[in-house]
Amino acid sequence: xxxxxxxxxxxxxxxxxxxxxxxxxxxxxxxxxxxxxxxxxxxxxxxxxxxxxxxxxxxxxxxxxxxxxxxxxxxxxxxxxxxxxxxxxxxxxxxxxxxxxxxxxxxxxxxxxxxxxxxxxxxxxxxxxxxxxxxxxxxxxxxxxxxxxxxxxxxxxxxxxxxxxxxxxxxxxxxxxxxxxxxxxxxxxxxxxxxxxxxxxxxxxxxxxxxxxxxxxxxxxxxxxxxxxxxxxxxx
Amino acid sequence: xxxxxxxxxxxxxxxxxxxxxxxxxxxxxxxxxxxxxxxxxxxxxxxxxxxxxxxxxxxxxxxxxxxxxxxxxxxxxxxxxxxxxxxxxxxxxxxxxxxxxxxxxxxxxxxxxxxxxxxxxxxxxxxxxxxxxxxxxxxxxxxxxxxxxxxxxxxxxxxxxxxxxxxxxxxxxxxxxxxxxxxxxxxxxxxxxxxxxxxxxxxxxxxxxxxxxxxxxxxxxxxxxxxxxxxxxxxxxxxxxxxxxxxxxxxxxxxxxxxxxxxxxxxxxxxxxxxxxxxxxxxxxxxxxxxxxxxxxxxxxxxxxxxxxxxxxxxxxxxxxxxxxxxxxxxxxxxxxxxxxxxxxxxxxxxxx
Numbered sequence: 001x002x003x004x005x006x007x008x009x010x011x012x013x014x015x016x017x018x019x020x021x022x023x024x025x026x027x028x029x030x031x032x033x034x035x036x037x038x039x040x041x042x043x044x045x046x047x048x049x050x051x052x053x054x055x056x057x058x059x060x061x062x063x064x065x066x067x068x069x070x071x072x073x074x075x076x077x078x079x080x081x082x083x084x085x086x087x088x089x090x091x092x093x094x095x096x097x098x099x100x101x102x103x104x105x106x107x108x109x110x111x112x113x114x115x116x117x118x119x120x121x122x123x124x125x126x127x128x129x130x131x132x133x134x135x136x137x138x139x140x141x142x143x144x145x146x147x148x149x150x151x152x153x154x155x156x157x158x159x160x161x162x163x164x165x166x167x168x169x170x171x172x173x174x175x176x177x178x179x180x181x182x183x184x185x186x187x188x189x190x191x192x193x194x195x196x197x198x199x200x201x202x203x204x205x206x207x208x209x210x211x212x213x214x215x216x217x218x219x220x221x222x223x224x225x226x227x228x229x230x231x232x233x234x235x236x
Numbered sequence: 237x238x239x240x241x242x243x244x245x246x247x248x249x250x251x252x253x254x255x256x257x258x259x260x261x262x263x264x265x266x267x268x269x270x271x272x273x274x275x276x277x278x279x280x281x282x283x284x285x286x287x288x289x290x291x292x293x294x295x296x297x298x299x300x301x302x303x304x305x306x307x308x309x310x311x312x313x314x315x316x317x318x319x320x321x322x323x324x325x326x327x328x329x330x331x332x333x334x335x336x337x338x339x340x341x342x343x344x345x346x347x348x349x350x351x352x353x354x355x356x357x358x359x360x361x362x363x364x365x366x367x368x369x370x371x372x373x374x375x376x377x378x379x380x381x382x383x384x385x386x387x388x389x390x391x392x393x394x395x396x397x398x399x400x401x402x403x404x405x406x407x408x409x410x411x412x413x414x415x416x417x418x419x420x421x422x423x424x425x426x427x428x429x430x431x432x433x434x435x436x437x438x439x440x441x442x443x444x445x446x447x448x449x450x451x452x453x454x455x456x457x458x459x460x461x462x463x464x465x466x467x468x469x470x471x472x473x474x475x476x477x478x479x480x481x482x483x484x485x486x487x488x489x490x491x492x493x494x495x496x497x498x499x500x501x502x503x504x505x506x507x508x509x510x511x512x513x514x515x516x517x518x519x520x521x522x523x524x525x526x527x528x529x530x531x532x533x534x535x536x537x538x539x540x541x542x543x544x545x546x547x548x549x550x551x552x553x554x555x556x557x558x559x560x561x562x563x564x565x566x567x568x569x570x571x572x573x574x575x576x577x578x579x580x581x582x583x584x585x586x587x588x589x
Binding site: 204 | 405408412434435436437439440441442443444445446447450458460462466468473474477
């Protein structure tokens with residue numbers, strides 16, 4: 001059993017789910033704090049100041065969304081939302097309210113671990129960056145050189161337009177987090193209209209083409225259908 | 237919606253009454269035949285009752301008709317007169333006949349609706365029975381294996397533990413697939429068929445399909461043939477991903493001897509045509525007819541057979557595609573294997589490029 005010193009708070013009312021999530025994380029060296037209700041969750045958050053939170057949206061004493069908004073007022077701690085498969089609408093709402101990621105129930109060990117790792121890594125990177133290091137972004141064979149605004153794959157320069165570069169750089173800046181269509185549009189074009197999503201989709205299609213990404217073999221930018229895009233950080 | 241039918245029915249009622257009135261006038265003027273006129277109004281009321289939603293229109297129609305006949309077509313003409321016994325009696329008789337016709341036709345329509353509803357209910361019950369039956373097998377594994385692990389933890393070797401747990405994991409995955417399908421069915425079946433369609437990029441759809449498919453069948457190659465241009469199709473992305481994954485899965489499980497599996501998309505006019513082609517054993521003739529509706533049949537098969545998933549998966553595909561106003565067919569190929577084909581409407585290419 002290795003220890004990695006990260007502390008994760010689980011807020012979930014369903015005992016069995018909480019238990020297996022705890023087991024998985026604990027055996028991978030995380031310290032785990034549990035809470036059954038939103039109220040307990042708030043207390044645990046304040047007293048333990050965890051490095052990441054796993055939050056179920058349907059809690060007995062209130063909506064998980066309220067908890068999410070409350071925490072986001074003061075903290076940037078990564079929050080991963082657990083959602084039962086319903087509509088994309090719920091996912092988009094949670095992401096737009098500040099969740100870093102969501103996992104759809106039912107989920108397996110591998111998926112849970114990958115998401116937690118990704119959330120922690122992004123958080124760490126952002127902290128480093130804000131401390132002054134404006135380093136290049138790198139994942140797998142993909143390198144983004146922020147200074148010269150160049151994107152390289154396997155050392156080869158990918159010729160992107162301004163807009164395309166901005167989109168890739170934005171996804172990289174939030175790597176691991178799902179960026180919803182509306183978040184990206186707001187950042188890139190500042191305003192949105194009926195054709196904005198399509199404009200974004202066309203740009204993404206061009207980016208994929210230039211990067212030589214084939215369907216099913218999509219290593220760098222992951223499609224979240226009907227929700228948005230995510231830069232992968234967890235290359236196997 | 238409701239308001240619209242009320243407006244439509246009101247207009248229809250007025251129109252029919254006007255026609256009846258004009259026809260009666262013409263008959264009276266040209267042929268001098270008064271006795272046929274109540275019959276014409278009765279016919280009008282019948283038509284109104286038959287083609288409107290509520291019996292109210294029929295009753296209003298018959299009242300209006302009675303007054304119209306009394307006013308215009310019985311002596312004294314163009315004057316109300318209920319004092320002459322003959323007029324009074326014929327007015328009352330006409331009113332009774334019209335109201336009864338109206339009530340009868342409405343009742344008939346109600347019965348028809350009940351019949352359709354019962355039919356649907358029966359199908360739902362059949363589906364439910366088939367599924368509960370299918371759920372038992374994986375649940376048996378999960379319950380059995382897990383209780384063995386809990387109760388005999390001390391006596392089991394590590395290998396045995398892992399083996400039991402692997403069985404649990406495998407059968408739960410099957411259950412997850414089944415529950416996804418059920419959720420989709422209820423989403424579509426819940427009455428108004430209100431699918432929320434968003435424009436989805438074909439390439440992204442195919443990508444998501446493959447990511448999901450590869451997770452379950454990492455060794456199965458899928459040959460992809462899609463057009464180069466940017467194609468946007470309005471759809472419920474979650475449901476459509478499931479349709480294609482179901483079909484690929486179906487090929488892996490049932491196309492015995494399959495070597496290549498092709499997922500091809502082409503365009504024709506405003507339609508995108510999806511084809512899932514395998515070179516396996518094809519589909520036996522007797523199964524062909526009911527392949528998209530055959531989930532009732534699974535109840536008779538032994539539950540532990542590998543093919544349990546087939547009927548439900550494909551019938552779910554068919555209903556999802558129907559809800560998208562698309563068509564789905566399947567055919568055996570001359571060179572062996574079979575091809576599932578369905579069409580979806582693409583988004584019109586409006587502006588920009």
